[in-house]
């Protein structure tokens with residue numbers, strides 16, 4: 001079937017290769033009535049509000065993918081660096097360019113994993129989430145405390161989107177909504193709302209290094225697995241997102257109100273996935289991530305990302321494919337829930353534009 005993100009003839013090769021958040025957004029967008037046929041909007045500079053209340057990482061630049069030049073052809077299955085694409089893009093808003101809202105939602109949904117949330121001092125406890133990036137993309141309880149602020153990241157970007165639309169800057173309305181849907185999808189990922197099974201935590205309570213390294217290794221392994229499935233064109237993931245989003249656009253209630261239940265449900269799948277990776281791959285997988293240093297100069301997410309290719313070789317090695325059926329089943333359920341929330345979110349904004 002020719003309905004996968006990486007096969008869509010409307011999207012230039014310069015924007016490839018594609019990453020999980022883009023696949024997730026793509027399927028949710030396609031499920032919504034009228035969203036994909038909204039007319040193009042003019043590309044505009046970012047409105048000035050918000051810089052003080054929500055600081056962005058010092059290295060962050062708003063790139064404009066509407067203006068691109070194809071430069072290279074990366075292998076879509078073995079690409080793990082969100083910054084490396086087939087094209088180079090404009091660093092200033094290109095004048096007289098327009099783009100369809102659905103494309104804005106898809107192509108900027110990975111942006112929060114670039115420098116947007118990196119290298120900031122947002123909380124005294126941010127080390128436990130691997131830095132400010134982890135802090136803004138997760139929220140979990142550990143012992144008696146709560147760590148991370150992803151629900152706030154979601155709310156702030158939802159408000160920014162609404163504000164941009166109110167001020168007549170539809171381009172940035174959609175672009176903030178794209179960032180917003182990233183945080184919403186993260187909150188449906190078990191590894192963003194839970195960090196370690198209680199039993200495993202107690203057993204290793206005196207080895208902070210073991211806990212930290214195992215948690216980041218299994219988390220990144222799950223991300224690698226999901227992304228590889230999307231890139232293979234694995235049907236059930238796309239179907240789950242489409243179905244969830246179709247339900248979500250008709251569902252009553254608000255995303256905000258459903259957020260706690262959504263996070264809790266995702267968290268319930270955490271232990272099963274965590275132990276699957278440890279039991280199925282054990283040392284081989286942990287060894288791949290042994291060079292990750294929680295006290296190193298760069299954020300943990302940036303370090304684990306460099307181990308992704310080796311992790312993929314272990315996870316998808318010959319003989320392990322039948323066992324992955326277990327993960328496929330759990331993940332289909334997770335993605336259906338993510339699709340439902342994205343469907344609700346997009347509907348609440350698209351309703352004002354679709355007539």
Ligand SMILES: [Zn+2]
Nearest residue numbers: 112113137186
């Ligand atoms: Zn994220």
